[in-house]
Amino acid sequence: MDTITSASQTVSSGFNVDISRGERNGRVSSEWFSRPDDERYLSLGELFGAVKSRADRAHARTVESSSIRLEANRDNPERLELIVSGNQRPVAPTHWSYSQLCTLVGAPATYMRQLPAPLAAINLQHGLLKHRGELVKTLEMDDGRVELRAVTGPEYGRIWDHELVSAVMKIVGNGTGDTIWKVPGLLDWASMTHNPFVDISKDTTTLYASDRDVFLFLVDDTHPIEAGRLPNGEPDLFFRGFYAWNSEVGSKTLGIASFYLRAVCANRNIWGSENFQEISIRHSKFAAERFAHEAAPALTSFANSSPAAFVAGIRAARERIVARDDEDRQTFLRRRGFSKSETNKIIETVFSEEGRPPESIFDFVQGITALARDKTHQDTRLELEGKARKLLESAA
Structure with a gap:
């Protein structure tokens, strides 16, 4: 495992944070809300074991689309089965691979699921016989019965979920505190302190895997970093974090996002995020090479x-300092594309939170990100956050 050091002091208890600053990121929270217990893992070792086991029982091959036969299950006429060339045992599609199969032949999956299995089989069979791509790549798994986990194009560049988890484990260990990287603690709303020392449970874990993807989120929250002072004189504390995701069956890209943050609450929202950076890799022909040469080294670099x-x-x-009076403030924001209404709200927000109007670039960045948090439309919010990030980078 790679050696990791931290320039910050280790804490033994919770520390005060100001989550009114920076950006709120709900990506991990959306994962947390949607995952049932059987998709939640308490350590990276446990997560790796689960995704590696299914990979060991799976095999991929490329076949002619016209050689795939579909028929209704003899014992259950409402269920479809496939006979794939080279395997005489019937193959049962998963919910995801059935959607991929429908997409492949240009059929709406939702509608096809409403049809009786024999009729759906006729439609899909016709589509496969007329499929212009001719070749498809299948991923099948033998788990007592043969299951079709994915149907993709022949150039699909698979990165296995266990490869991502393994790459992360080489850097962070088991994710349980055996290194500085761990499942995050919790924000106490009453005292506004982030407590790093919280037991990992099904409710608090941020290590997830389903039959179609893997997602993990880890932080170094026992080594907070001071980056200036708050208006009350207390330190403005951050810590490092990253999350990573992948789908070996093609439901999403592979990606890694790194950032600094101030707290993580019970429903796993990231609060006070700054310096967000992301790498994503599509599962194209050379995806594995890009993962080895771009994503994994980038994660190692951030962790160290x-x-x-x-x-x-x-x-x-x-x-x-970029503004010393009201005219300067108005001019500074309007020249950067903010409307008159947005400009006034940004200035008012900073005055409300800081007790004074914005003067520095950092003041304006905090006002812009606060305005972004109130936007319900994601595109608008991301646009504002992008402007704030660009402005912060201009000060370096």
């Missing part, structure tokens, strides 16, 4: 990096 550059950037943004 010093926070000095981040702290210096925040400090520079705090020290760079």
